[in-house]
Amino acid sequence: MSSDIKTQSNEAKIRQALTLLTMIINDPSIPRNIRRAATQAVRILQDNSLSLGVRASNAVSVLDEVSQDPNMPVHARTTLWNIVTILETVKD
Numbered sequence: 001m002s003s004d005i006k007t008q009s010n011e012a013k014i015r016q017a018l019t020l021l022t023m024i025i026n027d028p029s030i031p032r033n034i035r036r037a038a039t040q041a042v043r044i045l046q047d048n049s050l051s052l053g054v055r056a057s058n059a060v061s062v063l064d065e066v067s068q069d070p071n072m073p074v075h076a077r078t079t080l081w082n083i084v085t086i087l088e089t090v091k092d
Helices: 003-025 034-047 052-066 076-090
Strands: none
Touching: 003 034, 003 052, 003 076, 034 052, 034 076, 052 076
C-alpha cells in the first residue's frame, strides 16, 4: 500500500475516533471523569506535532485506563472499546 493511501486511511480512522469521542463528551449520562478522559484523548489525537501512530497509541492508553471504571454505562464502554479497536489499527 502506498504511503499516501495509508496516511489517508489512518487520518480517516482518527476522524472516526474523534466523532465517537465527541459523542461521549456530549453525553450527560456518562460520568464526568470518563468525559474528561475522552476530552484528553481528543486533544492527543489533534496534536499535529506527533505522528498519527503515536497520537493513536497515546489516546489508546488514556482510554484503556478509564475503560476499567465500574461506573461507566454499558453503551459508553462499548463505544470506548470501538474507539480503541479503531485506533489500534493506526500505524506509522
